[in-house]
Every structure is written in C-alpha cells, then in structure tokens.
Amino acid sequence: MSEKVKVGIIGSQFQADIHAASFQIAPDEAEVVAVASPTPLHAQNLARRYGIPRVFTDYRQMLQEKDIEMVTLATPNYLHAQMTLDSARAGKHIVCEKPLCMTLEEAEEMVAVCKAQGVLLLYAEELYFTPKYVKAKEMADQGAFGKIYLVKQSEKHFGPHSPWFWDVERSGGGVFMDMGCHGIAFCYWFLGRPPIRSIYCQMGSYVHGDKTRGEDNSVCILEFENGAVGLVEDSWARRGGMDDRIEVYGSDGVTYANLHMGNALPTYSETGYGYAVEKAPSTKGWSYPVFDELWNYGFPQEMRHFARCVRGKEEPVATGEDGRVVMEALCAGYASAHAGKRIDLPFCPRGVKKPIDLWLGHNEGTSAR
Ligand SMILES: NC(=O)c1ccc[n+]([C@@H]2O[C@H](COP(=O)([O-])OP(=O)(O)OC[C@H]3O[C@@H](n4cnc5c(N)ncnc54)[C@H](O)[C@@H]3O)[C@@H](O)[C@H]2O)c1
Numbered sequence: 001m002s003e004k005v006k007v008g009i010i011g012s013q014f015q016a017d018i019h020a021a022s023f024q025i026a027p028d029e030a031e032v033v034a035v036a037s038p039t040p041l042h043a044q045n046l047a048r049r050y051g052i053p054r055v056f057t058d059y060r061q062m063l064q065e066k067d068i069e070m071v072t073l074a075t076p077n078y079l080h081a082q083m084t085l086d087s088a089r090a091g092k093h094i095v096c097e098k099p100l101c102m103t104l105e106e107a108e109e110m111v112a113v114c115k116a117q118g119v120l121l122l123y124a125e126e127l128y129f130t131p132k133y134v135k136a137k138e139m140a141d142q143g144a145f146g147k148i149y150l151v152k153q154s155e156k157h158f159g160p161h162s163p164w165f166w167d168v169e170r171s172g173g174g175v176f177m178d179m180g181c182h183g184i185a186f187c188y189w190f191l192g193r194p195p196i197r198s199i200y201c202q203m204g205s206y207v208h209g210d211k212t213r214g215e216d217n218s219v220c221i222l223e224f225e226n227g228a229v230g231l232v233e234d235s236w237a238r239r240g241g242m243d244d245r246i247e248v249y250g251s252d253g254v255t256y257a258n259l260h261m262g263n264a265l266p267t268y269s270e271t272g273y274g275y276a277v278e279k280a281p282s283t284k285g286w287s288y289p290v291f292d293e294l295w296n297y298g299f300p301q302e303m304r305h306f307a308r309c310v311r312g313k314e315e316p317v318a319t320g321e322d323g324r325v326v327m328e329a330l331c332a333g334y335a336s337a338h339a340g341k342r343i344d345l346p347f348c349p350r351g352v353k354k355p356i357d358l359w360l361g362h363n364e365g366t367s368a369r
Helices: 014-025 040-050 059-063 077-089 104-117 131-141 175-190 293-297 299-310 320-339
Strands: 005-010 030-036 054-056 070-073 093-097 121-124 148-156 196-204 217-224 229-235 243-250 253-258 267-269 285-287
Touching: 005 014, 005 059, 005 299, 014 030, 014 040, 014 293, 014 299, 030 040, 030 059, 030 299, 040 054, 054 059, 059 070, 059 077, 070 077, 070 299, 077 093, 077 104, 093 299, 104 121, 104 320, 121 299, 121 320, 131 175, 131 243, 131 253, 131 293, 148 175, 175 196, 175 217, 175 229, 175 243, 175 320, 196 320, 217 320, 293 299
Parallel strands: 005 030, 005 070, 030 054, 070 093, 093 121, 148 229
Antiparallel strands: 148 243, 196 217, 217 229, 243 253, 267 285
C-alpha cells in the first residue's frame, strides 16, 4: 500500500484540533477522513475547519469504516483504555494521547490486546519529537556532555482548559498525572530507557483546592539504574502562561532548552492582539508570541512518524510500552508523596482505580504535605 494512511480522530476539542492541524501541516503520509465525538457541534466544527469528510457521534460507528487504518485518541484519560481495546479489535492502529490510561492493569491489557490483534499502539509523547529536545538528545548521544548525571524537565501553567482535568475520577490525578507523565517519559527516553530504580515525590494543592481534589504542584526525583537522576517539576499553579523547559548536566558539559523562549518575539502592546501562545492569559503589555507553535512542540513530526510506522517505513519511537513504564512511575510517585519517602520500582499496585488514590487514600481534605 502506498497511498496515504487514512486516519480517524476520536474527540473534537483541544488535542483533536492539534492532531487535525498536525496532519494538515505534514500532509504527505496521512489524511484525516473522519472524526467521532459525542458533541456533534464540536465535531462538525472540527470537520469544517480541516475539511474532514465524515463525522460520527459514536466512535464505535467510525471504527466500522473499513478504509480507516489508524485512529488517534484525543479524549479524557478514563476513556483511553476502552477506546484502545475497541479500536484494536476493529483492526485499527492506535495513537493514544498521554497519559496512556488510568491503571497499570489497563496499560498491560492495552499493550497485550494490541499485540494480539497485530496493531500498533503508539504513545503520543510529543517531547520525543520536540525539535529543541531532539537536538539536545542528539548532542548527548554524540557524547557532547560526557556522562550524564542529571536531566530535568518541567512544565508549568495556571491549569487546564477543560472541566474533566479537574475531576480526578476522569483524569486519574492532578498535575503530576497530566504533565508529570511528560517529564517521566522525557527523562526515561533521553537517558536511553534505563530502568527506573526509585522515585520520590512531593505534591500538594496550593492554589486550586476549591476546584479539584487533585494536586496542583509536584516535584519528582527519579533514580535510574545507570546512576543518572531525573528531576521533574510540574505546576497548574504557575501564573503567566505556558513554561516548558529542560536542563541536561553531564561530566563534560551542559545544555539548557526552553521550548518557547528563543522561539518567541518579545512583544509589547497597549491594545493586545489575537493569540500569543498556549494558555497565555493576555496579549496586553509584555507578551511572548511563538511562531510555528505546533512545529516547535513536534506534533506534526510526531503524527507523520506514526503514519510512517503504519506503512512500515519507520520503527515506532514512542509506544504503549513507554506509556506503561510511565504509568508505573506515576503510581509509585503518588504512593511516594503519600508515604513521604522514596519508593523502589518495580511497583505494581493492583486493584487501584486511579493513580491519585495512592496519594489521596488517607489524605482526603488535607492540603500540601
Ligand atoms: N500531548 C499533549 O501535550 C496534550 C495536550 C493536551 C491534552 N492532551 C491529552 O489529550 C487528551 C484529550 O484532552 P483535551 O485537552 O483534548 O480535552 P478536551 O476536553 O479539549 O477534549 C476532549 C474531547 O473528548 C471528547 N469525548 C468525550 N467523551 C467521548 C466519547 N465517549 N467518545 C468520543 N469522544 C469523547 C469530547 O467531546 C471532547 O471533544 C487527554 O488525554 C489529554 O491528557 C495531551
């Protein structure tokens, strides 16, 4: 088969828009032919914006479309597992948004069922495709920094855009679940996927306690088998728009990368203007508009790569297995924050409905520990 991979998107809002835009920016390998979402107006709007011909309100109907080879899941976390299983059983390759799912059992089942059905489970961790971060990894792999002993990643803003993120029953946790999953995946990938030996986490609800039972700030230290340390900081309590950055320290060198700054135009405006950057609260006064925002994140490169994987042109660099490793670390992180001490891996809690339960358990109603 040489024609473009036909894609169906499940979901029709924030991340679904990014998926559709990414396929439009890098159109040579794939085309979006359908979107499915229970909110018809949103689905129709997305279809209109990107010229998507077919619209469904039930994703199971979309899965019956024979020509669709790959689906992307841009839906709340609690739906990822069931949607993956349904899609795999319908013979579709799957791009699943982060975090992979809600529990370790779900992660294992997703990986096993996709394998049994002979479909790819591709994990949408765009930091593996973020040009600045890819450049840092290329330099690290060439030995530029000698032996790496510390990798940091942090992502901070003032909180997510949709109500379900704040509802731990549907999200599985607060900022650590939502964005700590990026940092864990990043450190693991950057260091060449050494096993994670232990994790220590501190988290609390500092600003948004009226809105969520989830934590809105977290600090996480990962120790890897190769001796390196990962430091992952995340916040939904940080004012001033999106901040995403890495630091890499080795015996022979160091590099720093700020995903937005350096790609931004320091700008002052009395009147304000249309759009600066994701989650920027205002465009009046000083602001830092970013150009080619999706490209700077790596989303189009990520979707192009996944389509090429479906065609057998590339080997997947981000898979369900990565998502499973991250899920285990998330569970261990919440348990660590609850216990107030380091937790060793492997850590495989069974029967836990969502990672944050390992922290909330006896902490309901308390704030930062
Ligand atoms: N990679 C990233 O940087 C990044 C950024 C934002 C969100 N995400 C992830 O993407 C996923 C979606 O987040 P979002 O920000 O787009 O949320 P959102 O609230 O903007 O959109 C969620 C979508 O899911 C749809 N939906 C809900 N129930 C559904 C169902 N039963 N069938 C089909 N569609 C259904 C909704 O109609 C909506 O269109 C989450 O897992 C989130 O963690 C990833």
